[in-house]
Amino acid sequence: MVASKVLFGGFPGYDGPAPPRAMRSSRGRGEAARRQSVVVPHKGRFELLATVAGRILQDTGVNEGQDKLKANEQESLKENSPSEIDSQVSSVGSVTNHIFTDKRQSATVLCVAPTVVVPGQLVMNEEELQVAGAKKNEGVVGQGENSFENFRSEAAATLGSVGIIGLGNMEFELPLMTQEKPMEKNVISVECCKENRGCSEAIGEVMAMLDGPVTVMNEASSSIPEFQSSESGDFMKLASPIYLQEDKDEENVSMEMEDKGIVVNEKTPPSVATSGCSKFVSSGLAEGHNSRPMLKRVMCKRDVKFSRTKKMNSSQHLLQETMTKKLKNSYSKASDAQKVAKAVKCTHLSKTSIKRHHTDMESTDSGSSQVTLSIKSFTVPELFVDLPESASILNLKRAVMEAAMNLLGGGLRVRVLLQGKKVPDEGVTLLQMGISPNTKPESLGFMLEPSPLPTSSSATAEDPLLVLSHAASPPLPRYANHCSWALAAIHAQMDTSCQAKNELDPTSTVTSNISQESFEGESGAIVLHPSMGTGDNLPGLALVPVRQKMSCALEVGKRRMRRPFSVAEVEALVHAVEKLGTGRWRDVKLRAFDQAKHRTYVDLKDKWKTLVHTARIAPHQRRGEPVPQELLERVIQAHSYWTAHAAKQQAELDS
DNA sequence: CTTAGGG
DNA sequence: CCCTAAG
Numbered sequence: 001m002v003a004s005k006v007l008f009g010g011f012p013g014y015d016g017p018a019p020p021r022a023m024r025s026s027r028g029r030g031e032a033a034r035r036q037s038v039v040v041p042h043k044g045r046f047e048l049l050a051t052v053a054g055r056i057l058q059d060t061g062v063n064e065g066q067d068k069l070k071a072n073e074q075e076s077l078k079e080n081s082p083s084e085i086d087s088q089v090s091s092v093g094s095v096t097n098h099i100f101t102d103k104r105q106s107a108t109v110l111c112v113a114p115t116v117v118v119p120g121q122l123v124m125n126e127e128e129l130q131v132a133g134a135k136k137n138e139g140v141v142g143q144g145e146n147s148f149e150n151f152r153s154e155a156a157a158t159l160g161s162v163g164i165i166g167l168g169n170m171e172f173e174l175p176l177m178t179q180e181k182p183m184e185k186n187v188i189s190v191e192c193c194k195e196n197r198g199c200s201e202a203i204g205e206v207m208a209m210l211d212g213p214v215t216v217m218n219e220a221s222s223s224i225p226e227f228q229s230s231e232s233g234d235f236m237k238l239a240s241p242i243y244l245q246e247d248k249d250e251e252n253v254s255m256e257m258e259d260k261g262i263v264v265n266e267k268t269p270p271s272v273a274t275s276g277c278s279k280f281v282s283s284g285l286a287e288g289h290n291s292r293p294m295l296k297r298v299m300c301k302r303d304v305k306f307s308r309t310k311k312m313n314s315s316q317h318l319l320q321e322t323m324t325k326k327l328k329n330s331y332s333k334a335s336d337a338q339k340v341a342k343a344v345k346c347t348h349l350s351k352t353s354i355k356r357h358h359t360d361m362e363s364t365d366s367g368s369s370q371v372t373l374s375i376k377s378f379t380v381p382e383l384f385v386d387l388p389e390s391a392s393i394l395n396l397k398r399a400v401m402e403a404a405m406n407l408l409g410g411g412l413r414v415r416v417l418l419q420g421k422k423v424p425d426e427g428v429t430l431l432q433m434g435i436s437p438n439t440k441p442e443s444l445g446f447m448l449e450p451s452p453l454p455t456s457s458s459a460t461a462e463d464p465l466l467v468l469s470h471a472a473s474p475p476l477p478r479y480a481n482h483c484s485w486a487l488a489a490i491h492a493q494m495d496t497s498c499q500a501k502n503e504l505d506p507t508s509t510v511t512s513n514i515s516q517e518s519f520e521g522e523s524g525a526i527v528l529h530p531s532m533g534t535g536d537n538l539p540g541l542a543l544v545p546v547r548q549k550m551s552c553a554l555e556v557g558k559r560r561m562r563r564p565f566s567v568a569e570v571e572a573l574v575h576a577v578e579k580l581g582t583g584r585w586r587d588v589k590l591r592a593f594d595q596a597k598h599r600t601y602v603d604l605k606d607k608w609k610t611l612v613h614t615a616r617i618a619p620h621q622r623r624g625e626p627v628p629q630e631l632l633e634r635v636i637q638a639h640s641y642w643t644a645h646a647a648k649q650q651a652e653l654d655s
Numbered sequence: 656c657t658t659a660g661g662g
Numbered sequence: 663c664c665c666t667a668a669g
Contacts, residue, residue, distance in 0.1 A: 583658075584658095606663070
């Protein structure tokens with residue numbers, strides 16, 4: 001009696017990191033340095049950019065066009081050797097914790113099946129998916145050493161026309177932390193094919209949890225009413241096509257994604273025992289060895305609602321604009337709707353929890369208790385990319401990729417946090433650290449920090465920290481693809497969320513604060529927040545700006561990301577300077593950029609300097625987003641005025 | 656911490 | 663944007 005489980009890891013029904021906190025005072029950078037180093041002290045979530053990084057390094061590519069699919073595939077087949085990024089990963093104590101190793105791929109792959117798999121980025125609707133899937137047989141989770149690749153290939157072959165499995169579509173369970181009920185609240189799991197319980201019931205349960213219709217298909221991609229039990233254990237592949245809901249409003253550019261369907265943690269997830277999952281995996285692995293496990297697909301219809309917000313003052317960031325515009329444009333064009341879907345899908349994918357089942361652990365049972373950890377979410381530092389609107393999607397992807405790689409720069413490493421504090425001694429065992437099966441999940445956390453060493457040198461050391469270095473990954477070619485997309489999507493979504501709140505008119509003297517959220521992102525990261533915990537109205541996967549040390553850490557030695565001033569910001573700056581003069585940048589900051597955490601008064605001062613310069617040079621010599629002549633003239637005016645009239649006692653005028 | 660400027 | 667001397 002093989003008990004299969006369907007783990008809906010991809011549907012953020014979990015609790016996410018703590019919600020964003022209030023902002024701190026708005027004083028220069030000093031604060032950044034003082035920021036707390038708490039990453040996700042909350043649910044012990046594994047906020048891990050490493051995840052992304054890992055995916056970047058090893059994941060499959062997302063294809064823009066079906067035609068590129070094969071090319072990418074081949075490319076990946078020959079050049080992609082997951083082992084390159086083999087996990088230098090920790091072996092905290094006796095627990096070996098590989099994250100991106102090919103060795104355990106067999107185990108990993110098997111986990112793929114029971115995980116929510118959102119096939120590709122191009123899936124637009126069920127029909128399409130079905131059609132695509134009907135062309136060939138369902139991809140089957142492979143076995144053996146190359147299972148991952150096999151799966152990937154097969155999935156690609158199967159879902160080729162609809163893209164390839166994307167980021168975060170797999171579940172990984174990191175056997176690092178002890179959790180009595182690791183899955184609880186985090187993964188929707190359904191007992192399938194268990195004893196008298198029919199799969200149909202399981203599906204029904206899933207449907208109930210997802211609050212949406214679920215179509216179960218067999219290998220022939222034909223819908224089957226009931227999920228049949230298989231002796232070798234069933235593997236269900238869950239796809240959740242995202243539907244777009246057309247919105248008439250053409251004016252609004254910003255969009256807000258609202259995927260209610262993703263909020264599933266409301267419902268009480270069926271209790272699941274880790275062991276059960278492991279068993280499932282292991283059993284599946286064992287049995288699937290000789291007989292390829294059936295891969296079935298369950299499609300869960302989901303609606304992604306796009307609600308546009310009102311005005312969108314010239315956006316704060318170029319990418320923001322570009323992205324939104326792209327989205328908008330594509331949105332308007334029926335034929336391009338897919339692009340939107342792509343972005344959405346990516347976002348969706350990125351939100352997918354990443355867990356991993358570590359079957360090897362089973363045998364480690366030498367007296368000590370098993371410690372299992374499941375990664376539910378990860379944090380991705382903010383990325384900014386500038387692109388002209390004329391840039392192609394590919395350009396965008398590459399740019400994002402570059403940004404991501406740049407971010408990863410010197411490498412990142414994972415730091416274990418126990419009760420909010422870094423665990424310095426990496427040789428200590430979990431037991432010694434008090435990480436036992438009874439440890440409260442929330443007491444354990446992780447954070448990313450820049451690798452102290454320039455590159456991967458630390459990898460050689462026994463440094464149990466996971467070190468990710470882009471040195472190990474050939475840049476764009478194949479990893480770039482979908483990961484960049486995912487990141488881009490993340491950013492895009494974040495942007496939209498910002499805009500949603502940015503209803504203030506920068507020109508307004510009093511309320512010329514630029515969108516809080518958008519600027520707050522400076523603090524560093526956005527957390528893919530599976531679900532804020534409650535309310536169905538809450539976007540299941542809100543991106544939560546998080547202020548954390550990590551961002552600081554990542555900033556170490558690195559030049560700050562370039563964030564061109566938007567016209568709106570320039571406007572705000574000019575307005576403020578007109579009023580305060582050119583010698584009180586602190587006040588200007590407070591007055592017009594109080595919420596823009598990433599704009600220091602020095603930045604404003606510098607910007608003013610460049611503005612003055614810009615205003616003086618010939619228009620054709622200017623670069624970047626063109627600043628309205630009107631503004632430039634005001635710059636000249638204000639500049640000359642204030643240089644003449646020493647900053648009198650204008651102090652009263654402000655306040 | 657702020658300013659003011661050069662790099 | 664960064665770096666820094668100065669105040």
